[in-house]
Amino acid sequence: MNIALLEMRRAKLRFGLLSVAVALLVFLVLFLSTLSGALIESFTGAIKNLNADVLVYSSSARDNIQGSRLNPTVTAQVADVPGVASAGGIATTTTSAQLPSGKGDLALFGFDPNKAGAPGGLKEGRLPSATNETAVDIAGATIGSTITLLPTNIPLKVVGILSGAQFSAAPTAYVDLPSYQAAIKASNPNVPFIPLNAIAVQTEPGADPATVAGQIAKAVPGTTGYTIPDAVAKIPGVSSVSQTFGILVGMTFVISIVVIGFFFLILTVQKMRVFTLLRATGASTGRLARSVIVQITAVVIVASAVAVLLVWGALKGASSGIPVSLDPTLVLGTVFAVWLFSLAAGLLSIRRIRSIDPATAAGAR
Amino acid sequence: MTTNTAAEADVQKTGRPILEVLNVTKTYGEGHTAVTAVADASLSVEEGQFVSLLGPSGSGKTTLISMIGGLLTPTSGTIRLGDQMVSDMTKKELTSLRAERVGFVFQSSNLVPFLTARENLLYVASLPKNHNRKVAAKRADELLGELGLSDRANNIPEKLSGGERQRVAIGRALMNDPDLILVDEPTAALDTALGRQVVQLLAREVKQRGKTGIMVTHDLRMVEYTDQVFEILDGHLTKSDGTTPPAGH
Ligand SMILES: Nc1ncnc2c1ncn2[C@@H]1O[C@H](COP(=O)(O)OP(=O)(O)OP(=O)(O)O)[C@@H](O)[C@H]1O
Ligand SMILES: [Mg+2]
Numbered sequence A: 001m002n003i004a005l006l007e008m009r010r011a012k013l014r015f016g017l018l019s020v021a022v023a024l025l026v027f028l029v030l031f032l033s034t035l036s037g038a039l040i041e042s043f044t045g046a047i048k049n050l051n052a053d054v055l056v057y058s059s060s061a062r063d064n065i066q067g068s069r070l071n072p073t074v075t076a077q078v079a080d081v082p083g084v085a086s087a088g089g090i091a092t093t094t095t096s097a098q099l100p101s102g103k104g105d106l107a108l109f110g111f112d113p114n115k116a117g118a119p120g121g122l123k124e125g126r127l128p129s130a131t132n133e134t135a136v137d138i139a140g141a142t143i144g145s146t147i148t149l150l151p152t153n154i155p156l157k158v159v160g161i162l163s164g165a166q167f168s169a170a171p172t173a174y175v176d177l178p179s180y181q182a183a184i185k186a187s188n189p190n191v192p193f194i195p196l197n198a199i200a201v202q203t204e205p206g207a208d209p210a211t212v213a214g215q216i217a218k219a220v221p222g223t224t225g226y227t228i229p230d231a232v233a234k235i236p237g238v239s240s241v242s243q244t245f246g247i248l249v250g251m252t253f254v255i256s257i258v259v260i261g262f263f264f265l266i267l268t269v270q271k272m273r274v275f276t277l278l279r280a281t282g283a284s285t286g287r288l289a290r291s292v293i294v295q296i297t298a299v300v301i302v303a304s305a306v307a308v309l310l311v312w313g314a315l316k317g318a319s320s321g322i323p324v325s326l327d328p329t330l331v332l333g334t335v336f337a338v339w340l341f342s343l344a345a346g347l348l349s350i351r352r353i354r355s356i357d358p359a360t361a362a363g364a365r
Numbered sequence B: 001m002t003t004n005t006a007a008e009a010d011v012q013k014t015g016r017p018i019l020e021v022l023n024v025t026k027t028y029g030e031g032h033t034a035v036t037a038v039a040d041a042s043l044s045v046e047e048g049q050f051v052s053l054l055g056p057s058g059s060g061k062t063t064l065i066s067m068i069g070g071l072l073t074p075t076s077g078t079i080r081l082g083d084q085m086v087s088d089m090t091k092k093e094l095t096s097l098r099a100e101r102v103g104f105v106f107q108s109s110n111l112v113p114f115l116t117a118r119e120n121l122l123y124v125a126s127l128p129k130n131h132n133r134k135v136a137a138k139r140a141d142e143l144l145g146e147l148g149l150s151d152r153a154n155n156i157p158e159k160l161s162g163g164e165r166q167r168v169a170i171g172r173a174l175m176n177d178p179d180l181i182l183v184d185e186p187t188a189a190l191d192t193a194l195g196r197q198v199v200q201l202l203a204r205e206v207k208q209r210g211k212t213g214i215m216v217t218h219d220l221r222m223v224e225y226t227d228q229v230f231e232i233l234d235g236h237l238t239k240s241d242g243t244t245p246p247a248g249h
Helices: A003-010 A012-048 A074-079 A177-187 A209-219 A228-233 A238-270 A272-280 A285-317 A328-354 A358-362 B002-014 B061-068 B091-100 B117-125 B133-146 B162-175 B192-208 B220-225
Strands: A054-058 A084-099 A102-111 A122-125 A133-137 A146-150 A154-162 A172-176 A198-203 A223-227 B019-028 B035-045 B050-054 B076-081 B102-105 B180-184 B212-217 B228-233 B236-240
Touching: A003 A012, A003 A285, A012 A228, A012 A238, A012 A285, A012 A328, A054 A209, A054 A228, A074 A084, A074 A198, A084 A177, A102 A146, A102 A177, A154 A172, A154 A177, A172 A177, A198 A209, A209 A223, A209 A228, A223 A228, A228 A238, A238 A272, A238 A285, A238 A328, A272 A285, A272 A358, A285 A328, A358 B061, B019 B061, B035 B061, B035 B076, B035 B228, B050 B061, B050 B192, B050 B220, B061 B076, B061 B180, B061 B212, B091 B102, B102 B162, B117 B133, B117 B162, B133 B162, B162 B180, B162 B192, B180 B192, B192 B212, B192 B220, B212 B220
Parallel strands: A102 A172, A133 A154, B035 B236, B050 B212, B050 B228, B102 B180, B180 B212
Antiparallel strands: A054 A198, A054 A223, A084 A102, A084 A146, A084 A198, A122 A154, A133 A172, A146 A154, B019 B035, B019 B076, B228 B236
16 A cells, blocks of 8 residues: 555645645756756857867967957868868858848858868758858748848858857858858958958867867967867856856755755654554554655656646747757756755655654553 | 363463563663663463453553564563564564564554545555455455444544544554554543443454453453453562452552
8 A cells, every 4th residue: 555645645735735846946947957058059059069079269369269360271280280180161250131030140150061160950951062052040041042141232042951050149151161251352342361260170080179179289379279068168158157057057956955855854753653653563664765755756756747837838938039949858857856866855754764763652651 | 261261271282372471671771760661570371362461550561562562672581472582583573573463552542644544454454575455455344344433434533533543543453463462551542331342342353363462451340351460560560360459459
């Protein structure tokens, strides 16, 4: 007979309230992590999903791709460093454009289709292979439609749709380097020379990206190499955003664990007489401990189900402009962590149960 | 009493009473605060016998039956139930002894508040290692019927009268068909008529099912349903011949 579930059925209000409280906390954890994940992705996607293992900036760039200026000739020098399989130049600028949603900012990227540095996350179509073809991560863009750069009125034909390729929370368009250079020249005919912002490197199989990054910096004066995760973490604002959200999520997480732990401790203390009686009638400590575990598990399951529904509803209801979706791995991971730590908090209760002297049930004072 | 003689004959055959308590002492605490609640007590009870234990408050009755029922370990002396040495058991062994061989009715009737009368019985039935749900359900209904609780079976203790609760506690003690039934003051919460009824039921259960029962009582009128009478005074146990009224009453 499962005494744990029977008790919950008889005390629906009490356990219902606890489940709701835990559900709200799990909701907060999930909502905040989903939101921060989406936010960070929209800041970093272009670099994170780049088809490369190492990025090279100029040493004066202060770790920021937009502050980096490299002479295109450096590409060949980088390609010669041992461990480098392919090196391709990347250039980026922010420009105005006519987008499906109207006039707006666009991050334009130029890359070399035959080398490292192509955008990742191709959802539909193909990558650009000819002049003024583009692959984009722009809300509402479709294959065959046109994005017009302003004020030059250069039309870019959309041949591919990307996802997770945004940069600085702006929509992005990827073109080949010649198209990129033509676009810059058109808007600023006097520009003497168009620099690259970075060089994307694919390492040889088996080579360690961090080591190769270090070797490039040593071999090519004036450059600094970064592994992709390193480059992502150093994008301005990313570390502070993820830290802020990390603290919020962590605190909510801790609060939910404490709530569960103390609730069950109070419940256990209140039920000491019952537990003593059950021990006296021959229930083992392990059996009573299991009933606490069953109840914690049941509360976490119910609360998580409610929380997932709430998050789902909230994401559907709130249109935040950045693409947000609920990641099943995040949900399962969060729920599992809440469950695990709640069981750890349940140890407080189990310790009380272990200390029971069944003789006291007989009332020999 | 015929059953008594039968039981005695049985003992003569096997030469061993089912329950044997030998020179048992229980001291609570240590040093100058030590209290000897039971001192050098010995008693033996044969199968099918129902005995009563009399004594004033604080004389050690609960302590003694707690040791017999595997709730407390004696400071010294031995307790044997059948071929098991209760006094030598580990805590774990005592737990399964209580689940499988002992039915205890505690001094204050003690039920699980969030379980119905029937569930209180079924829960203890689920404790022994090999239990059978169907058999348990049938036995619970039978016992509740015998105890006059059939139509109260699905009520939680809060909705039961004191006497009904007491009877549920007795049902729970009988549920696992224990070899030994220990009852601590079954009549305290009951009026005389109901008390008598409950004690009769216990006596019948012991006789019919060939169990061994010990009943703690203050109430001398209940002694007539038992086969032997023991008295305890300040922890010292004596067998009463039933002629002189016990001390303290
Ligand atoms: N856990 C304990 N620690 C210390 N002393 C105890 C403890 N339990 C009982 N005692 C003492 O042991 C003595 C016997 O107690 P016990 O409960 O066995 O008496 P009793 O005969 O059952 O009394 P009553 O009729 O009031 O239930 C008493 O003096 C009591 O104060
Ligand atoms: Mg007592």
